[in-house]
Amino acid sequence: xxxxxxxxxxxxxxxxxxxxxxxxxxxxxxxxxxxxxxxxxxxxxxxxxxxxxxxxxxxxxxxxxxxxxxxxxxxxxx
Amino acid sequence: xxxxxxxxxxxxxxxxxxxxxxxxxxxxxxxxxxxxxxxxxxxxxxxxxxxxxxxxxxxxxxxxxxxxxxxxxxxxxx
DNA sequence: GTAAAATGTAAAGTAAGGTTTACATTTGGA
DNA sequence: TCCAAATGTAAACCTTACTTTACATTTTAC
Numbered sequence: 001x002x003x004x005x006x007x008x009x010x011x012x013x014x015x016x017x018x019x020x021x022x023x024x025x026x027x028x029x030x031x032x033x034x035x036x037x038x039x040x041x042x043x044x045x046x047x048x049x050x051x052x053x054x055x056x057x058x059x060x061x062x063x064x065x066x067x068x069x070x071x072x073x074x075x076x077x078x
Numbered sequence: 079x080x081x082x083x084x085x086x087x088x089x090x091x092x093x094x095x096x097x098x099x100x101x102x103x104x105x106x107x108x109x110x111x112x113x114x115x116x117x118x119x120x121x122x123x124x125x126x127x128x129x130x131x132x133x134x135x136x137x138x139x140x141x142x143x144x145x146x147x148x149x150x151x152x153x154x155x156x
Numbered sequence: 157g158t159a160a161a162a163t164g165t166a167a168a169g170t171a172a173g174g175t176t177t178a179c180a181t182t183t184g185g186a
Numbered sequence: 187t188c189c190a191a192a193t194g195t196a197a198a199c200c201t202t203a204c205t206t207t208a209c210a211t212t213t214t215a216c
Contacts, residue, residue, distance in 0.1 A: 008130045024192060033156060038174055040194070047173060050202085051132045052086045055149050065143040071133050102162060116204055118164070125203060128172080 008075040010048045013068050014039070017061040032056040086153040088126045091146050092117070095139040110134040 018028055025043070029036040034053065042049050048069065049057065058065045096106055103121070107114040110131065120127050126147065127135065136143045 010130060035175060048129050050173060051126050051129050051143065051147055052088060052149065054129045055144070055147065056154070059154065065129065066133070069129055069133065071130065076134070076137065113205060128203065
């Protein structure tokens with residue numbers, strides 16, 4: 001079975017949520033205990049965070065993972 | 079900065095949700111296009127799925143990731 | 157009680173998430 | 187304008203998620 005997950009595109013609203021709370025990338029990184037580069041990489045779509053990270057991020061923004069990370073429509077069937 | 083994420087414990091309700099929908103591990107695996115062993119590994123806590131997989135799993139069960147995957151209380155501060 | 161279905165387990169390999177260090181560029185305020 | 191803060195970028199490295207194949211054990215149905 002070939003890997004279809006890696007081809008899935010996930011959009012996120014990190015930058016906007018950060019703005020709402022007036023947090024810098026470094027602030028957010030510190031809050032969830034990861035490197036600033038990790039936040040940057042997620043925001044710029046370089047990669048999708050692990051579920052543990054996603055849980056923490058959604059928690060900080062007082063919302064759900066689904067609100068922050070959205071799987072592209074066409075990828076639900078992959 | 080050392081990696082704290084790997085030490086986080088995440089419980090999940092996959093087995094129960096599967097029972098509700100009367101799906102075998104193989105059924106679920108087929109629905110989200112992963113191997114049966116992947117489902118088994120997640121269910122038995124061997125590892126936490128990626129966010130993409132978690133999104134798909136929650137979607138199948140018509141719920142949210144937070145309902146299916148719960149970070150242990152003490153790990154929110156890690 | 158036996159066959160089939162479901163679940164458990166394991167090993168080797170690949171890809172993606174995340175780290176560290178380091179430096180370059182952009183933005184904003186005095 | 188100039189300094190500092192914020193953001194962007196990159197490379198080398200390690201860990202974990204997920205795959206494939208294969209076989210063992212447990213459950214379920216007849």
